[in-house]
Amino acid sequence: MARHPEWDGEDADPSSKWSLEQAGSEDELQRLMHDLKTHQIELTQQNRELRDAQRALEISRDRYARLYDRAPVGYCTLDRGGIIREINLTGASMLGKEREHLTGTPFWNHLDAGQARALHAHIEAVQGSAEHRSLGVRLTRPQTGHARDLRLESEPARGEDGEAVCLTVMLDVTEQRHLLEQLQAREATLSQLALHDPLTGLANRALFSDRLDQAIARAQRTGERLAVLFIDLDRFKLINDSYGHLFGDEVLRDVAARLKEQVRRDDTVARIGGDEFLMLVAPVDSPDAAAAVARKLIELLRRPYAGPRDEIALTVSIGISLCPDDGAEAEDLVRQADTAMYIAKQSGRNTFRFYAADMTAQAFDRILLRSGLAHAVERGELMLAYQPQLDLDTRRIPGIEALVRWNHPVLGCLAPDGFLALAEETGLIRGIDTWVLRTACTQRKRWQTEGLNDGTRIKINLSKRELERPEFADDLEALLRELDLDARLVNLELTETGPVSDSASALETVRRLKELGIELTIDHFGAVSSSLVDLKRLPIGELKIDKSLIDGLPQDSDDAAIARAILALGRTLGMRVVAQGVETQHQADFLKQAGCKIAQGFLYTQALGPDELMRFVKTWT
Secondary structure: OOOOHHHOOOOOOHHHHHHHHHHHHHHHHHHHHHHHHHHHHHHHHHHHHHHHHHHHHHHHHHHHHHHHHHOOOEEEEEEOOOEEEEEOHHHHHHHOOOHHHOOOOEHHHHOOOOOHHHHHHHHHHHHHHOOOEEEEEEEEOOOOOOEEEEEEEEEEEEOOOOOEEEEEEEEEOHHHHHHHHHHHHHHHHHHHHHHEOOOOOOEOHHHHHHHHHHHHHHHHHHOOEEEEEEEEEOOHHHHHHHHOHHHHHHHHHHHHHHHHHOOOOOOEEEEEEOOEEEEEEEEEOOHHHHHHHHHHHHHHHHOOEEOOOOEEOOOEEEEEEEEOOOOOOHHHHHHHHHHHHHHHHHOOOOOEEEOOOOOOHHHHHHHHHHHHHOOOOOOOOEEEEEEEEEEOOOOOOOEEEEEEEEEEOOOEEEOHHHOHHHHHHHOOHHHHHHHHHHHHHHHHHHHHHOOOOOOOEEEEEOOHHHHOOOOHHHHHHHHHHHHOOOHHHEEEEEOOOHHHHOOHHHHHHHHHHHHHOOEEEEEEEOOOOOOHHHHHHOOEEEEEEOHHHHHOOOOOHHHHHHHHHHHHHHHHHOOEEEEEOOOOHHHHHHHHHOOOOEEEOOOOOOOEOHHHHHHHHHHHO
16 A cells, blocks of 8 residues: 555654644544533533422422321420420310410410329320320310310420420310210110119119128028018009009109108118019018018008099008028019018908918919910910011011910910019920920011011010020021021010120020021110120110100100110111000100101000901001
């Protein structure tokens, strides 16, 4: 290859070298300018990103500040001395002051007097344990007197200066306190109902039995006597029939007041149902002293009662049993006093009798009932009547209660209270329960083929004895399978929950019933023992307000308040509430206004036979 003369080192022109160097410098300069522009663009982009980030940070900070201030709970920071370092607007509103008047002030200054020590102990506990702690405080607005309850939830932290502080959440729990107080008041009311007769305020059978057990134990230690008086008003049904149940209830309250006048510190008087009362006199020196008490009561209760038109005379029959003369078991003493009272009635009423072992009249009747009851099922003497429960809003029939009757060949048609207690006492109740269950379920299946609404349950009363039978749930399941009857159409009614929750076997049966889909009802609610805790533990779907509470509506303010409380309890627990024993339109109007949608009673219809029931269903719906 020939050499170019420009690249010959020996002949090169100096000016040419300078030109090349200058060209190289310009290239470098251009490169530097390009890098500088690129760097400037990068810096501009970074500045823009920094400005965007700062703007986003400011927006986030403002949003946080707004959220902090407007949060639904109060926030504050307290130093070790309980001084407010900062507080949000919600917290300031809870304390009832402007925020600028709170910062730097002791927190306890804004609470009711006497809470500073508790607040200091709270802060020290938080800082000492380094754990979350709670404290309840109260403040009262001086302008209105309105009290506000706060719960402080605090945890330890460090302030910007490194000092230990408490980060505290302020929760307004005033409404929770009000609800808790209402619930406690309702529970106290229901507890009162569990041990006292709602009409008269006297002890009920459960409380009387407990007092009698205690008195017997005391008498056995001291060697003293005690007396049980069974007091029954003579021909009281005539007063109800002539003047109405409302006036009858007034008389019962008057009788209760007179009886309470005679009660000493260790005595007890109870109403056990209808026009029957029990009195425990402990100690009593002798049978003559017990007789003196009976005579005094007869005279006291014979004083005229003010009637709607004129004065009304009332007499009583009293039976007396003594401990230890007639026994040392509470149940025996009450039963013996009952027997003696029956003899007093047979003797012409308005008198008293002591129990004696040779009293045969009452014993004969009991033997007659017992021997007949043992064969009542096999002889076909039992029958069921059906009373519908009515939805007053929709005119549907959510339930039909099956009520057993006994067509006794000698004594005639007996209502349940004429023989079921004896059946329980003698152990014959199982056969009756089995018959009632099968007959009622069979009838419900028959009604299903006749077009009865699928939502209508058959309501069947059940004894505790059956619930305690381990195979009961299996037997019922087999019966439903045999009849091809949906378990959801069967409802079992319990008189009280206490004995169920106290029995492991009964609880297991209830668990199995729940698995089957069978709902439970508490019958006579408000007149028997039913724990609020048991209402949660058991699959209770319905409460039935006892007739004794319905009878006083709407005039009796206590009955009205109790009825409203039971309705509120049912709504709170998601249970249906049924008013049983509705007899007047005034009662129905009050119950409907109070929120009771389901009722049953003579106002609508008495208990009916199966065919009559279906005719009623067609007219009602």
